[in-house]
Amino acid sequence: GNSVTQMEGPVTLSEEAFLTINCTYTATGYPSLFWYVQYPGEGLQLLLKATKADDKGSNKGFEATYRKETTSFHLEKGSVQVSDSAVYFCALSKTGANNLFFGTGTRLTVIP
Amino acid sequence: DTAVSQTPKYLVTQMGNDKSIKCEQNLGHDTMYWYKQDSKKFLKIMFSYNNKELIINETVPNRFSPKSPDKAHLNLHINSLELGDSAVYFCASSRRGEDYGYTFGSGTRLTVV
Numbered sequence: 001g002n003s004v005t006q007m008e009g010p011v012t013l014s015e016e017a018f019l020t021i022n023c024t025y026t027a028t029g030y031p032s033l034f035w036y037v038q039y040p041g042e043g044l045q046l047l048l049k050a051t052k053a054d055d056k057g058s059n060k061g062f063e064a065t066y067r068k069e070t071t072s073f074h075l076e077k078g079s080v081q082v083s084d085s086a087v088y089f090c091a092l093s094k095t096g097a098n099n100l101f102f103g104t105g106t107r108l109t110v111i112p
Numbered sequence: 113d114t115a116v117s118q119t120p121k122y123l124v125t126q127m128g129n130d131k132s133i134k135c136e137q138n139l140g141h142d143t144m145y146w147y148k149q150d151s152k153k154f155l156k157i158m159f160s161y162n163n164k165e166l167i168i169n170e171t172v173p174n175r176f177s178p179k180s181p182d183k184a185h186l187n188l189h190i191n192s193l194e195l196g197d198s199a200v201y202f203c204a205s206s207r208r209g210e211d212y213g214y215t216f217g218s219g220t221r222l223t224v225v
Contacts, residue, residue: 034213043202043216087153099168100214102155
């Protein structure tokens with residue numbers, strides 16, 4: 001079946017620290033992979049995506065590379081800001097499946 | 113203009129009541145969804161509709177009934193509300209067969225007392 005496993009949170013970092021949130025997946029075939037972000041009190045927003053192996057998705061200083069050999073899609077940012085404090089969700093979809101499978105979410109808190 | 117709008121944003125109601133949550137998207141997407149987010153932030157799909165046709169119906173009590181009058185609307189009606197229904201419910205939409213991800217509404221926080 002299809003599933004996503006994310007690192008447990010919460011994660012607390014100081015401003016300008018390096019961020020990594022691990023995500024691995026299980027899927028048949030070639031899924032598309034996504035990172036969504038949920039700011040306090042808001043809905044989920046698409047942060048970045050990658051649709052095939054070795055693609056790198058990037059947005060707002062965040063990056064993630066689709067690694068088929070390790071079935072991973074780890075989220076990274078070189079220097080986090082207080083405004084990055086949110087819950088981050090890794091997700092996968094299969095073309096035509098009409099369903100996004102989400103990880104459990106990782107809460108990030110960035111302190112000044 | 114809000115792409116996916118849900119109403120109400122907050123809903124507090126007593127056990128046993130019947131309530132509805134409305135969702136509308138103005139993106140021209142063919143597919144709409146309802147997700148439930150529990151207190152631990154875990155997201156689970158409930159329903160998926162494509163052009164008013166039910167595509168996915170996960171293991172959800174039949175007290176939950178989605179209704180799609182047209183492809184821009186997907187409402188969620190809940191009968192005989194229970195304490196365990198308290199959660200945040202998210203509506204989302206997407207284009208069918210494309211991997212652009214989903215656009216989510218801002219959520220409806222349902223509290224059953």
